[in-house]
Amino acid sequence: MSRLPLSHIRVLDLSRVRAGPTCVKFFGDFGADVIKVERTDGEGDPMGDDRYSSDYVNAQRNKRGITLDLKRPEGVAVLKRLIETVDVVVENFRPDVKHRLGIDYDSLSAINPRLVYTSISAFGETGPYSARPGFDLIAQGMGGLMWLTGYADRGPLRAGISPADVSAGIFAAIGAMIALIERERSGKGQWVQANLLSSQIMLLDYQAMSWLMDGHIPQQRANDRPKIVPTGVYKAKDGYFTISTVGNDSYHRLCSAIGALELSSDPRFVTADLRESNRDALNASIEAATSQNTASAWIECLNAAGVPAGPIYKLDEMFSDPQVKEIGIVQSLNHPKLGHVEILGQPIKLSRTPAEIRRAPPELGEHTDEVLAEFGFEPAEVAELRRLRVI
Incomplete structure (x- = not known):
């Protein structure tokens, strides 16, 4: 039996881009069996354009990969068979898309009441903007960060990273794990929701409170921190x-x-x-x-x-610093095509059951036959699905 703390958890990853993979990475690194579901043509995810890029390798490690055409009823039927025994689903479809496909929370929890269905959206599942497409930059602007960043005489400035994406993924992972812990008591799953906009607002912390409690609108202060001087x-x-x-x-x-x-x-x-x-x-x-x-x-x-x-x-100086080396944030991965590469590990340390980087990102559909067999699909069924180009 694996010593990793989440080795008893199975996650179905339907997500794309950055926030979803950030969420799923916490599960995979701590031992969960993460199954990444991709389109049969491999399209639809900007990060998937180059499966050997540093960004993709870092985001998609510790997963097995299958392909499935969810636009076809046969593909949705396959997904629903997988849902019967998985613990967590992570998705970032727009609300109208998942309802149209019939893979929304109500539909899938009816199949598996213990399912922890985790949604990451741009603006939330309801409200006037819920159907809008949205990315990190939009959330930085709407979420107040750009107004606070930079010099007052030079206009708003984006952060040099993707804070809304990454924080939404982290909050989604926390929510899903809370739901899994609660499930031990109730026996029931639930719908976990995170979005880029609220995650970005949460990151404002004391700056947001300046308005909420004090009625003060913070301004751009460049490198100066409000109230604490020098x-x-x-x-x-x-x-x-x-x-x-x-x-x-x-x-x-x-x-x-x-x-x-x-x-x-x-x-x-x-x-x-x-x-x-x-x-x-x-x-x-x-x-x-x-x-x-x-x-x-x-x-x-x-x-x-x-x-x-x-x-x-x-960055080169940062990674050379002896303290950065000591904390172990850089981990090694043996990639079948790239060889030995270094990627970002976990900032969380557990004394008995630490995270492990075990798998390189899967090739497109690399584990389709293997995974479907584990879920009870007979070889003839798999062959027919392949003939129909559902997988």
């Missing part, structure tokens, strides 16, 4: 680095460490509110000191003084 990006002799202080004690330690004790008693900066009001003057005074030495020297000095400070890495 915190941000500071210039050194050879580049830039970050400093983050919290509270008066941390501020006074900073002033001492950079040799600017006069800033501790300067009446413009003696309280947090005053430091925020006079942020530009304070930052200019700090940079006058920090520009006299290298970033690495300041990072060492400030951390020794109990003031959080760190480098600003390019």
